[in-house]
Amino acid sequence: EPEVTQTPSHQVTQMGQEVILRCVPISNHLYFYWYRQILGQKVEFLVSFYNNEISEKSEIFDDQFSVERPDGSNFTLKIRSTKLEDSAMYFCASSEARTQYFGPGTRLLVL
């Protein structure tokens, strides 16, 4: 069964550094998403992406964040200048229509 994959599984970075989190959605899916989960808190929506553009974003998704689909398979989340509070588990998801399928997550630690 096809699955969403994410790399890296863990990333440690210094405050102020840029990070890029990578996702490979399920191949025939058209909708892509990023969510994050700060330790001990709920899973929160960040952004959705369809037809090569952002379709919706949350208040969390400020100018420090960007998403891209650089080729036919990858979907990336970039954080330009990381802050301590960006430390979280970041989940990518994709969907064909209604149901979203999640990747295993990338645990980001900002020191």
Place this chain on the structure above:
Amino acid sequence: AQRVTQPEKLLSVFKGAPVELKCNYSYSGSPELFWYVQYSRQRLQLLLRHISRESIKGFTADLNKGETSFHLKKPFAQEEDSAMYYCALKTGATNKLIFGTGTLLAVQP
């Protein structure tokens, strides 16, 4: 405001006992509700969605619009059901999922 409430952080039951994980939502329109499960060190996996009215691994959930609830039930819990369970709401206007805080189900032998 759109919101999902899972009032129990932890639910501990014995093997063979019935389980009910509570989920209430707040949304004025026509909701789509989902249950996701996360086993230890694994990804979020779809367990149920209300529109398909299916039973997966013995779990069922009925959407009650009057009570704005979508409780997850299983008549006889198994040890392998131990996991984190998240209720999620998708509103008609967007595709984003709004998650509850999750309930950790611990099934004791």
